[in-house]
Amino acid sequence: MTEKIFVIPCNGLDKSQGVITREIALEMVSTKNNFELLCPVLFNENPKRYSNKLNSSEIIVIDGCSTRCATKLISNNELKITEKIVVSDEVKKREASIGKSLILNNEDLKLAKEIANEFLSDYQKKQFTPDEKEIKREFEKIDYYEFTRDKYHFNVPKEGYYFNENDCWVKPNGKKGLIGISDYLQNKSSDILFVDLPEVGQSFDQFDTIAEFESSKALLDLISPISGKVIVVNKELEDSPDLLNTDPYQHGWLVEIEFTDFEEDFELLMNSDEYFEFMKKKISEEY
Amino acid sequence: MLSEKPKIGIIACSGENYVEGTITRVAIRMVVEKFRPFITTILCQPLFMAGDINHKGGGNEREFAKKHKTITVEGCSESCAKIAVERFSAPAAATIYVQEIMKNNPDLKPENKQELNDDGMKLATILAEEITKKVDEIYKNQ
Amino acid sequence: MANKVYIIPCSGVGKVYGSICREATYIVVDELAKDRTATECLPLIVKGKEEVIDKIKDNKIITLDGCGAKCAFVDVSQVIRIPDASFLSTMIIKDNRDLKPEPGIYPLGENAKLLTQIFAEQIVEKVDELLK
Numbered sequence: 001m002t003e004k005i006f007v008i009p010c011n012g013l014d015k016s017q018g019v020i021t022r023e024i025a026l027e028m029v030s031t032k033n034n035f036e037l038l039c040p041v042l043f044n045e046n047p048k049r050y051s052n053k054l055n056s057s058e059i060i061v062i063d064g065c066s067t068r069c070a071t072k073l074i075s076n077n078e079l080k081i082t083e084k085i086v087v088s089d090e091v092k093k094r095e096a097s098i099g100k101s102l103i104l105n106n107e108d109l110k111l112a113k114e115i116a117n118e119f120l121s122d123y124q125k126k127q128f129t130p131d132e133k134e135i136k137r138e139f140e141k142i143d144y145y146e147f148t149r150d151k152y153h154f155n156v157p158k159e160g161y162y163f164n165e166n167d168c169w170v171k172p173n174g175k176k177g178l179i180g181i182s183d184y185l186q187n188k189s190s191d192i193l194f195v196d197l198p199e200v201g202q203s204f205d206q207f208d209t210i211a212e213f214e215s216s217k218a219l220l221d222l223i224s225p226i227s228g229k230v231i232v233v234n235k236e237l238e239d240s241p242d243l244l245n246t247d248p249y250q251h252g253w254l255v256e257i258e259f260t261d262f263e264e265d266f267e268l269l270m271n272s273d274e275y276f277e278f279m280k281k282k283i284s285e286e287y
Numbered sequence: 288m289l290s291e292k293p294k295i296g297i298i299a300c301s302g303e304n305y306v307e308g309t310i311t312r313v314a315i316r317m318v319v320e321k322f323r324p325f326i327t328t329i330l331c332q333p334l335f336m337a338g339d340i341n342h343k344g345g346g347n348e349r350e351f352a353k354k355h356k357t358i359t360v361e362g363c364s365e366s367c368a369k370i371a372v373e374r375f376s377a378p379a380a381a382t383i384y385v386q387e388i389m390k391n392n393p394d395l396k397p398e399n400k401q402e403l404n405d406d407g408m409k410l411a412t413i414l415a416e417e418i419t420k421k422v423d424e425i426y427k428n429q
Numbered sequence: 430m431a432n433k434v435y436i437i438p439c440s441g442v443g444k445v446y447g448s449i450c451r452e453a454t455y456i457v458v459d460e461l462a463k464d465r466t467a468t469e470c471l472p473l474i475v476k477g478k479e480e481v482i483d484k485i486k487d488n489k490i491i492t493l494d495g496c497g498a499k500c501a502f503v504d505v506s507q508v509i510r511i512p513d514a515s516f517l518s519t520m521i522i523k524d525n526r527d528l529k530p531e532p533g534i535y536p537l538g539e540n541a542k543l544l545t546q547i548f549a550e551q552i553v554e555k556v557d558e559l560l561k
Binding site: 299300301302303304308309312313315316329331332333334336337365367368370371400401402 | 438439440441442443447448451452454455456459468469470471472473475476478498499500501503504534535536
């Protein structure tokens with residue numbers, strides 16, 4: 001990845017934490033070629049000059065203390081912050097101490113380097129392990145087909161989703177797509193307690209078991225509606241498996257897959273209208 | 288056997304204070320799981336009262352009770368389930384009081400609201416049979 | 430000043446986790462912390478029974494829920510106030526996966542009983558924390 005990443009220290013001058021933010025930023029830009037230091041004072045003087053560049057780049061802010069001047073500066077200009085470092089929090093986390101002087105001593109400089117390098121190491125891992133929790137996905141409102149039987153209510157999105165007979169869906173987006181379970185399946189499963197996700201990089205054929213989830217009632221398989229390679233898994237499900245129950249079509253997505261042969265696999269899938277009828281028939285037989 | 292007519296909802300008070308609350312819970316499960324599994328459904332009292340929060344799997348208890356006949360099963364004279372159903376949906380088709388069952392079976396002494404003794408289980412079974420009679424009556428007349 | 434903690438379970442009948450809440454309440458209130466806890470019927474609270482609400486409102490409240498609908502939490506929040514603590518019995522399984530409870534709501538199976546005991550002990554810890 002060679003896109004520019006902007007680093008903005010608060011550069012506060014009244015506390016040593018503020019001075020340390022500068023050192024952290026300098027360490028980062030000297031280590032990584034694509035990291036560029038942005039002076040907060042200059043930015044504040046003429047935000048428009050930088051906004052275009054910043055809008056399309058990642059931004060790392062480094063604040064000295066909980067006043068978070070750099071964070072506020074960027075947020076007030078309606079820019080999105082990718083990562084934040086707060087020196088006071090880092091010091092607390094390490095149970096370290098820093099000098100009060102605005103002229104940093106060797107220990108302070110060592111700490112600054114340590115914070116910078118730890119950050120860069122974690123940051124690098126995130127770039128190459130896309131199965132880690134990503135920036136939260138945004139979803140648009142869905143229109144549903146709705147069906148009620150007794151006291152149970154079932155939804156099927158009207159567009160954009162394709163289903164297999166095992167009540168799993170794929171939502172294509174170009175050459176990749178998200179995969180999940182239908183409202184019908186989560187209803188039938190009851191409270192989902194555990195999810196076992198595949199590894200990133202694993203390849204699956206259509207109809208393979210791609211994931212497993214365990215509810216209070218049973219252990220169930222997610223049968224892949226499509227063949228492809230897993231590129232991202234929804235790690236949030238490990239802490240919040242109930243997302244499969246509460247939001248099966250959006251935040252309860254399980255994996256993102258890069259398709260192998262979507263056109264061929266697609267022939268065996270149902271669109272929303274077809275699945276809705278299929279689902280209603282099943283429900284009428286079961287409930 | 289699938290339900291040809293609308294199912295009947297059964298809602299137990301499920302109160303914690305007295306053993307009668309435990310008896311109602313046990314009895315309604317007997318009805319819905321053993322005696323009349325295809326024509327009855329349990330309405331969860333707490334979910335009913337909380338009002339169909341947008342939780343998938345929670346069901347639409349209140350909507351169901353508006354459109355289907357319900358039987359409430361009360362642990363005491365407070366009649367919480369009956370009042371809740373009437374307040375949030377529609378008057379119950381029938382209400383059965385555990386105390387009536389106990390009055391008619393004075394030799395049975397339930398103890399321990401946590402784990403019913405033999406008498407408690409017998410009372411639960413008698414209550415389940417009463418509920419089932421009522422279910423059959425209501426179902427037939429639909 | 431609160432001298433008791435009221436434990437209010439959802440007592441849902443749909444799933445075993447509702448039963449676990451109920452049984453854990455009994456263990457806490459009748460055994461582990463009987464001098465400093467009490468319980469009341471959630472249906473009576475929702476009904477608005479004044480004597481019951483008056484008893485509870487000046488004390489600490491812990492709600493126990495058996496599923497994500499969090500009925501006890503929602504009901505108590507609406508009628509009295511937001512509880513001082515709340516538990517979801519399904520969370521117990523996360524650290525005790527080998528104790529997946531049997532699905533029956535009554536009587537509780539062996540795993541369910543073990544989970545209930547663990548759950549009750551966690552609740553007592555919270556009780557003591559609230560009363561400090």
